[in-house]
Amino acid sequence: MSASSLPLLPLLPVLPxxxxxxxxxxxxxxxxxxxxxxxxxxxxxxxHSSEPLCSLPS
Incomplete structure (x- = not known):
């Protein structure tokens, strides 16, 4: 099974x-x-997870 044949995975929230x-x-x-x-x-x-996905309000 290749990566292109996998179903698209939903975006998951990333908690700190x-x-x-x-x-x-x-x-x-x-x-x-x-x-x-x-x-x-x-x-x-x-x-890539070491890069901030978004800025969280402080």
Whole structure:
């Protein structure tokens, strides 16, 4: 199964201190993605999750 054949995953809210990749990995696994694809998805999200997605009001 290639990444292009996976169903589009919904956007998930990212709470401070949480790893956004964890929820996406669970969803991808639940939808039948092979382990290597799940690792690739998780690594790609982790690589970009250090960048702020938005500014939260203080």
């Amino acid at each position: 201190g949480r790893r956004p990749a964890a929820g996406v990995s669970r969803l991808a696994t639940r939808h039948g993605a092979p382990p290597a694809a799940v690792r690739g998805i998780r690594d790609a999200i982790d690589a």
